[in-house]
Amino acid sequence: MKAIIFDLDGTLIHSAPDIHAAVNKTLAETGDGELDLATVATFIGNGVPVLMERVIAARGLDPARHAAMTATFLKHYEADPATLTTLYPGVEDALEQFRDEGWVMGVCTNKPEAASRAILDAFGIGHFFGAVVGGDTLDVRKPDPATALAVKERLGADAAVYVGDSEIDAECAWKAGMRFALFTEGYHRAEDVDDIPQDARFSDFDVLVAVVARLADELR
Template identity: 40%
Template sequence: MAAIIFDLDGTLIDAAPDICATANTVLAEEGAAPISLEETKSFIGNGARVFVERMSKLRNLPEAGFEARHRRFQQVYVEAHDHTVIYEGAVAALDDLRAAGHRLGLCTNKPLLPTQSVLAHFDLGGYFDHVIAGDSLSQRKPDPAPLQAVVAALGVSPVIYVGDSMTDALTAKSAGVPFLLYTEGYNHGRLAEMERAATFSHHRDMVAQIQSILACEA
């Protein structure tokens, strides 16, 4: 038995279209031009507050309205899953890992309410024994505390963290946990910089890579 912990956006699901739509709803309400899907992807990874900061800076929105803008983004974001998709093969991989007796966790910078909403929408919540979201603690990734909290809650070892971004790679490194990198997420063109134990580009290959890492850890 091992603890397999996942990032969410860009690792198990592609939520960028809904995040983009949420951003553009908020921007339109302030009379600002929309942002593109590629700009959206480049802003993802450090939590909703940082996303809104980057969006606001790009559109030169006044700092005085930031807190209200952030609250409005959070309000719209909670139910934003109409255009989100689960990556092909991800559910089958989760099924295989559960069947093998592993404990699964989730460690994401996505706020808790939209995390719970999207997990419920796709009936994914039952896969995870513990969830830490971007506002569950005072720290967010790449601080190791959120990942360490999931590790402690799962209570088994060895541990693997599966993610797609530099934020995830740095989190795993700081926590002393092997990192499995999904190369098709929101990596911002920084794949070569990320320290990892292994990579996969399709979720049908994820379980085999996890087994390989666990064999090395044994």
């Protein structure tokens, strides 16, 4: 059985606006100013603890405040994680086509699992995914390959294609022995997407089914 494993933030959903809002609510509680959306978007991908490390560094704050600020951020974000978030165009149609073609699908993200499931359900796509591994599901996070391999195992798959938007996803896929399709419109940090290891790339979900079909023969 073959599987497709998706990243979440910057791949299936454009979540930066809600993450940005929660970051600024966290900073506002203690009068620490705010950050713009473009800056916060570059902090996304390594999970909430790293996100807050980057926020603290950007504002020149005391690192000792990390735990408290992380808790405050999660309070704001988890209260309503889908107010400003949107699905990328074509996502639902692509998921329906993959399902109809017999693919099993899962999500591998550094976002907390409960928030991830809540967002997937809020957009009515949770039923497509047979497994969700979040940043707090295991003792490790991406790019540790154990995360992607856990999704693959829970899906009962023999091989998988990984679809993500960042260097973190690329590294995770490579270490897990999976082919990687890069969504170029997400939150990668590289200025040139050629610098991100990839087996294929796409900017429109309307072509993803064809991209995955090309990679399917290369599955390990």
